[in-house]
Amino acid sequence: MTAVANEEHLVRDQAGGLWWQPAAETLPREQLRDLQLERLRASLQNACDNVPFYRKKLEEAGIEPGDVQTHDVVARLPFTTKVDLRDHYPFGMFARPRDQIVRVHASSGTTGNPTTVGYTREDIQVWCHLIARTLAAGGVEPGDLLQNAFGYGLFTGGLGLHTGAELLGCTVVPISGGNTERQLKIMRDFGATALSCTPSYAMYLADAARDRGLRPDDLPVRVGFFGAEPWTNELRVQIEAGLGADALDIYGLSEMGGPGVAYECLCKAGMHINEDHYLAEIVDPDTLHPLPFGEVGELVFTTLSREAQPLVRYRTRDLCRLVAEPCACGRTSVRMDKPIGRSDDMLIIRGVNVFPSQIEEVLMSIPEIEPHYQIVVDRKGYLDIIEVWVEVGEDIFAETMGDLERFQRSIQARIFNVLNIQVAVKLKEPRAIQRSEGKAVRVVDRRTAL
Amino acid sequence: MKVTQLTAFLENRSGRLAEVADILGSAGINIRGFSTTEAAEYGIVRLIVTEPERARQLLHDAGFTTHFAQVVCVKVKDAPGGLARVLDELAAAGVSIDYLYSISFEYICFALRDVDRAVQLLEGKVEMLSDEEVLAL
Numbered sequence: 096m097t098a099v100a101n102e103e104h105l106v107r108d109q110a111g112g113l114w115w116q117p118a119a120e121t122l123p124r125e126q127l128r129d130l131q132l133e134r135l136r137a138s139l140q141n142a143c144d145n146v147p148f149y150r151k152k153l154e155e156a157g158i159e160p161g162d163v164q165t166h167d168v169v170a171r172l173p174f175t176t177k178v179d180l181r182d183h184y185p186f187g188m189f190a191r192p193r194d195q196i197v198r199v200h201a202s203s204g205t206t207g208n209p210t211t212v213g214y215t216r217e218d219i220q221v222w223c224h225l226i227a228r229t230l231a232a233g234g235v236e237p238g239d240l241l242q243n244a245f246g247y248g249l250f251t252g253g254l255g256l257h258t259g260a261e262l263l264g265c266t267v268v269p270i271s272g273g274n275t276e277r278q279l280k281i282m283r284d285f286g287a288t289a290l291s292c293t294p295s296y297a298m299y300l301a302d303a304a305r306d307r308g309l310r311p312d313d314l315p316v317r318v319g320f321f322g323a324e325p326w327t328n329e330l331r332v333q334i335e336a337g338l339g340a341d342a343l344d345i346y347g348l349s350e351m352g353g354p355g356v357a358y359e360c361l362c363k364a365g366m367h368i369n370e371d372h373y374l375a376e377i378v379d380p381d382t383l384h385p386l387p388f389g390e391v392g393e394l395v396f397t398t399l400s401r402e403a404q405p406l407v408r409y410r411t412r413d414l415c416r417l418v419a420e421p422c423a424c425g426r427t428s429v430r431m432d433k434p435i436g437r438s439d440d441m442l443i444i445r446g447v448n449v450f451p452s453q454i455e456e457v458l459m460s461i462p463e464i465e466p467h468y469q470i471v472v473d474r475k476g477y478l479d480i481i482e483v484w485v486e487v488g489e490d491i492f493a494e495t496m497g498d499l500e501r502f503q504r505s506i507q508a509r510i511f512n513v514l515n516i517q518v519a520v521k522l523k524e525p526r527a528i529q530r531s532e533g534k535a536v537r538v539v540d541r542r543t544a545l
Numbered sequence: 546m547k548v549t550q551l552t553a554f555l556e557n558r559s560g561r562l563a564e565v566a567d568i569l570g571s572a573g574i575n576i577r578g579f580s581t582t583e584a585a586e587y588g589i590v591r592l593i594v595t596e597p598e599r600a601r602q603l604l605h606d607a608g609f610t611t612h613f614a615q616v617v618c619v620k621v622k623d624a625p626g627g628l629a630r631v632l633d634e635l636a637a638a639g640v641s642i643d644y645l646y647s648i649s650f651e652y653i654c655f656a657l658r659d660v661d662r663a664v665q666l667l668e669g670k671v672e673m674l675s676d677e678e679v680l681a682l
Binding site for chain 2: 487488489491492493494495496499521522523524525526527
């Protein structure tokens with residue numbers, strides 16, 4: 096079975112569609128589901144043998160890896176949450192000794208302990224294949240040039256897209272994020288036919304190009320792979336018009352290894368989940384009971400092939416719907432709709448995950464700050480901005496504007512140090528921030544859907 | 546000899562400064578002098594008033610953040626070189642100045658976004674000066 100998934104060759108079908116691992120991507124559902132069970136048992140065995148956390152969890156649930164003979168049993172497996180990962184920082188969830196771990200990434204924008212992700216050589220290989228599938232589904236092949244404007248570093252986006260693109264054999268330019276002027280120059284000078292970045296940055300680039308008098312035809316990009324933040328089909332229409340390119344959604348999360356969990360084909364009708372490597376479920380976020388296909392609930396993933404860090408029923412907190420109907424492209428995997436929200440209060444700011452509680456922790460560590468504050472999230476153009484409203488009490492208020500400005504800047508610097516995001520601190524008069532009877536309204540999100 | 550200055554934090558919202566003047570005015574407290582910082586998102590208004598303690602309480606009760614500071618009030622001769630004499634004295638000793646403003650005023654300068662509209666609004670209601678009239682003061 097494993098041989099099926101490792102078969103790799105770029106194939107063009109009669110309709111002109113490109114495929115990287117066509118056998119795996121078109122595996123008949125029954126075979127796919129059997130393959131999932133086979134891999135799930137092996138993955139649970141790996142978790143049970145090598146991760147004390149899972150050994151205990153599975154014992155408590157009264158399940159042995161060999162018991163998982165049908166898909167019904169999955170609902171009895173324990174869940175894993177982000178808190179579990181934090182509690183085992185940095186390497187407590189790894190199922191392999193350090194000398195077999197070839198790379199570590201970490202989640203973005205978290206206070207205290209980030210969540211870490213480890214990869215064996217084989218894990219990296221699988222990851223590359225999944226990215227190659229993603230790119231091929233968008234029509235990318237050797238000879239294409241991918242301008243990869245995802246951030247390089249601990250974030251999985253940059254290196255994930257990069258190594259997958261190299262495996263596929265297209266040219267990849269590791270330009271990373273930012274520096275719009277250079278992005279547009281390189282795009283035109285190098286002849287980038289593919290672009291990868293966050294959807295908001297794609298729109299920003301499209302606008303910047305237009306502002307410089309460039310028409311969509313002047314931009315060589317033919318297809319874009321955009322992810323790491325939620326976006327709508329309306330934005331897709333705008334990006335496609337602005338860049339003169341197909342805009343495809345890609346989905347991933349660092350806990351699952353990064354991008355490559357799900358991807359859109361050129362049908363643009365939902366993201367194909369790489370079900371031979373990830374078992375997807377939708378559960379009711381309150382009762383945690385599994386929901387049937389078609390219903391909106393929390394997306395839950397179980398890794399099926401990861402050696403270094405198997406995760407069982409990881410709660411993504413993303414709310415979405417799974418579509419079981421076959422896609423016109425011929426792929427047999429279920430598709431996920433664009434996530435429509437979160438089951439927690441996490442904000443995604445320019446692709447960085449931010450919990451309001453993290454900002455609160457920073458504010459509360461400054462004794463002069465009044466307990467009343469508000470986080471206002473807005474969007475300027477296509478870029479997210481965060482304002483932190485703080486009331487100026489008598490403890491803060493000083494004689495000169497310079498003192499107030501210093502105070503403002505020191506809060507901004509503290510938040511930047513901890514969360515790595517730029518916020519604008521706004522000083523407000525006492526009682527300017529609305530008091531509420533019950534739970535205080537800490538976050539005002541003025542963004543409309545991208 | 547020092548003087549008590551009352552300072553208040555103001556968000557830059559239209560009518561906010563008028564509110565301060567109203568609160569003090571209706572309580573019979575006279576503003577003997579004041580200064581404001583240039584309009585930004587927020588600013589500071591500094592006041593020399595006839596009853597600082599009561600003024601502070603009133604503003605506090607109205608929801609303003611306030612602060613007391615000790616400042617020096619100097620009588621400056623209304624003639625060329627009058628201000629320079631005081632500044633030179635301090636500068637020579639290396640004493641730096643955070644800000645200064647004049648009090649005991651009858652004439653106040655308003656810098657506004659729309660000067661013409663302000664003139665139009667105030668015409669006939671208050672006495673306004675021309676360049677020549679300032680010269681003649």
